[in-house]
Amino acid sequence: xxxxxxxxxxxxxxxxxxxxxxxxxxxxxxxxxxxxxxxxxxxxxxxxxxxxxxxxxxxxxxxxxxxxxxxxxxxxxxxxxxxxxxxxxxxxxxxxxxxxxxxxxxxxxxxxxxxxxxxxxxxxxxxxxxxxxxxxxxxxxxxxx
Amino acid sequence: xxxxxxxxxxxxxxxxxxxxxxxxxxxxxxxxxxxxxxxxxxxxxxxxxxxxxxxxxxxxxxxxxxxxxxxxxxxxxxxxxxxxxxxxxxxxxxxxxxxxxxxxxxxxxxxxxxxxxxxxxxxxxxxxxxxxxxxxxxxxxxxxxxxxxxxxxxxxxxxxxxxxxxxxxxxxxxxxxxxxxxxxxxxxxxxxxxxxxxxxxxxxxxxx
Numbered sequence: 128x129x130x131x132x133x134x135x136x137x138x139x140x141x142x143x144x145x146x147x148x149x150x151x152x153x154x155x156x157x158x159x160x161x162x163x164x165x166x167x168x169x170x171x172x173x174x175x176x177x178x179x180x181x182x183x184x185x186x187x188x189x190x191x192x193x194x195x196x197x198x199x200x201x202x203x204x205x206x207x208x209x210x211x212x213x214x215x216x217x218x219x220x221x222x223x224x225x226x227x228x229x230x231x232x233x234x235x236x237x238x239x240x241x242x243x244x245x246x247x248x249x250x251x252x253x254x255x256x257x258x259x260x261x262x263x264x265x266x267x268x269x270x271x272x
Numbered sequence: 273x274x275x276x277x278x279x280x281x282x283x284x285x286x287x288x289x290x291x292x293x294x295x296x297x298x299x300x301x302x303x304x305x306x307x308x309x310x311x312x313x314x315x316x317x318x319x320x321x322x323x324x325x326x327x328x329x330x331x332x333x334x335x336x337x338x339x340x341x342x343x344x345x346x347x348x349x350x351x352x353x354x355x356x357x358x359x360x361x362x363x364x365x366x367x368x369x370x371x372x373x374x375x376x377x378x379x380x381x382x383x384x385x386x387x388x389x390x391x392x393x394x395x396x397x398x399x400x401x402x403x404x405x406x407x408x409x410x411x412x413x414x415x416x417x418x419x420x421x422x423x424x425x426x427x428x429x430x431x432x433x434x435x436x437x438x439x440x441x442x443x444x445x446x447x448x449x450x451x452x453x454x455x456x457x458x459x460x461x462x463x464x465x466x467x468x469x470x471x472x473x474x475x476x477x478x479x480x
Contacts, residue, residue, distance in 0.1 A: 232285065233364045234313065235340050237390050240364065243285065264285075 133197060133231055133242065142193035143226040147186050151218035154178045157185060171218070178216035183250050183259045184208045188226040191246065191265070199242055199267035206243065206264035214258040216250075222258065224248040229262060242267045273459050274477065275332065276308040276452045278347060278385060278411060278439020283320070284313040289445045291322055295329040303449035307332025309349065309465070311439075314339060314362045316351045334462050337361055338385065343368035343397040343404060347411065347439070350380025350466040368394070372406040381469050383437060385411040388424030395424050403432060409469055412436030413478040415450035416443075422478070437469070438476035451478045 151171060158168040158179050166173045216222065229247035233240060246263040279294065280287035291310065298305060308331070310317065315337060322333040336349045339361050346368065348355070358374035359366055368384070375382040387394040387410050394410070412425045413436070429436045438451035456473040459465050468474060 232314075232362075234285075235345070235364050235392050237392060239391055 133199070135231060137193060137196065137228050138231060139227060139229075140193065141225050141227045143188045143190040145186070145188045145224050145226075147222045147224065149178065149216055149218060149220040149222060153185075154182065154216075154218060157182050175215075176218070180212045180259075181208075181210045182216055183222070183224075183248070184210050184261050186222070186224060186248070186250075186261075188224060188246075188248060190226065192244070193228065199244075200269045202268040202270065203266050206266045208261055208263045211260040211262075212258075213260065214252070214256050216252070216258050220258075221253040222250045223252075224250045224261075239268060273307075273455045273457070274305045274452050275334075275455065275459065275465070276305050276440050276442070276449050277336075277349075277383075277437050278311050278338070278414065278451075279308045279442040279448060280312060280338075281310055283310070283315070283317050284443070286313070287443050289442065289448070291320070291333065292325055293445045294442070294448045295325050295331050295333075297445045297448060298331060299329055305449045305452050307334065307459075308442075308448060309334045309336050309439075311336045311338040311347050314364070316356060316361060332460065334465060336462070339366055339371060340364040340392070341366040341368040341371055343384065343394040343401075344387065344389070344392045345385050346371055347383040347385045348375055348380060349383065349469065350375070350378075350462055352378055352380070354378040355380055369404050369406070372404060376406060379466070381409065381466050382407075383409045383411060383469070385439065386414040386417060386421060386425065386441065387411065387428050388417065388421035389414075393421070393425070395428050398428065407432070407434060409435045409437060411439055411476075413438035413451040413476045413480075415440035415447055415480065435469075435474070436476040437474065438478055450480050451476070453477065 168179045230245040244265045248261045250259045355378040372382045384394045437453040440450040442448040
């Protein structure tokens with residue numbers, strides 16, 4: 128029996144899409160913040176200038192969870208993002224991100240039972256070329272009894 | 273023979289290390305272990321074949337699992353089809369008594385890990401609900417332990433007469449080999465590991 132009951136039918140259904148315009152100054156600021164030194168990411172004059180690999184992790188969709196998604200408790204935290212790079216992101220690209228729940232799973236830790244919800248954003252550019260997949264792990268914990 | 277008996281690769285949801293990267297790190301940093309066991313969370317990784325890496329680096333790579341029970345997390349060695357039919361590795365509130373019994377029946381050994389850790393270690397549960405029959409080995413050194421947790425594990429082992437193992441609980445490359453287990457005899461397979469844990473001579477090591 129699961130500690131937190133949730134319908135796994137939520138997995139795989141697209142629930143949001145968003146569009147993002149990529150600005151060169153934002154790419155440079157992101158690269159600086161990450162401590163990048165590779166001129167591919169820091170020098171707009173470089174012939175292969177592009178955003179750092181984790182750049183798309185900065186974008187957030189309009190909805191974090193699907194509409195009518197069940198209440199899972201007030202406690203929780205951000206368990207981080209992983210980024211799979213599929214292609215370069217260039218200045219003035221227009222990225223479209225489609226959001227879905229990629230996985231829901233439970234585990235236990237020092238603080239008790241946790242439910243992990245993986246919010247996946249699949250990014251493609253204006254040419255319909257996939258550029259990255261970002262998995263954002265959100266943790267929810269049941270309210271104390 | 274020294275083996276790190278508790279590690280996770282990117283096959284685990286929170287693992288950030290590739291198995292090849294562990295091997296490279298062990299050789300580059302001259303970590304004094306002869307091999308490690310991958311104990312992925314709530315699953316048994318049947319598909320991965322690490323023999324090419326074993327040959328390339330001269331490191332023994334075995335596979336087990338870390339499952340979750342009502343008494344905390346438990347390492348399972350000697351996983352086979354019979355064992356996988358006996359209980360669902362993905363369920364997070366398995367009964368420890370059942371896990372110990374079924375693992376033993378199917379030829380493996382269950383080893384509660386980081387027993388001194390709150391919630392997911394067995395010390396607190398023992399205090400509340402008493403000991404579980406059939407436990408004979410526990411992890412007394414864990415690379416992820418906070419102050420006092422390994423001490424609580426050691427005290428539990430001494431109180432109940434359990435043997436102790438060490439494991440890094442590595443999730444990142446640089447954590448591999450922080451804790452390990454030294455066996456008197458050589459080990460080349462999971463079957464030999466299980467036999468040594470049941471009947472052999474070994475001691476837990478920590479370099480933390």
